[in-house]
Amino acid sequence: MKNLGNLMKQAQQMQTKMAEMQAKLAEMEVSGAAGGGMLRVTLNGKFELKGIKIDKALVDPNDVEVLEDLIVAAFNDAKVKAEAAMNEEMAKVTGGLNLPPGIKLPF
Numbered sequence: 336m337k338n339l340g341n342l343m344k345q346a347q348q349m350q351t352k353m354a355e356m357q358a359k360l361a362e363m364e365v366s367g368a369a370g371g372g373m374l375r376v377t378l379n380g381k382f383e384l385k386g387i388k389i390d391k392a393l394v395d396p397n398d399v400e401v402l403e404d405l406i407v408a409a410f411n412d413a414k415v416k417a418e419a420a421m422n423e424e425m426a427k428v429t430g431g432l433n434l435p436p437g438i439k440l441p442f
Contacts, residue, residue: 349428349429352428353428356424356425356427356428359380359424360379360380360381360420360421360424361379361380361381362379362380363379363380363417363420364377364378364379364385365377365378365379365380365413365416365417365420366378366413366416367408367409367410367411367412367413367414367415367416368409368412369405369406369408369409369412370390370393370405370408370409373389373390373392373393373405374387374388374389374390374393374402374405374406374408374409375387375388375409376388376406376409376410376412376413377413378410378413378414378417379417380417380420380421380424382414382417384410387406387409389402393405
C-alpha cells in the first residue's frame, strides 16, 4: 500500500507540473517568418495566432496568392517552433520519460 500512496503522490505532482506548464505555454510567444522576414506571424504555445506583420512591399492586389502562401509558410514555421518549445517543456515535466507515439500532452 505504501507504493500506491507514493504513486498517487507522484501523479498529483505531475498534474500540478502539467498545469504550470500549460500556463507557461499559454504565455509563451513564438514568431515564424517567410519571404525573407518580410512576413511574420506570432503564435502562443497553444498554437493560437496572436499577430501578423506584413511588409508593405508584399502587398500587391494583383498577386494575392503569393501573400496567402507566405502567411501559410510563416504560420507553419511558427508552429514548428512552438511544438519544439512544447516538447522541451514536456521533457522537463516528465523527466525525459519517452511517451508512446500519439500521446499528445497536455493538449
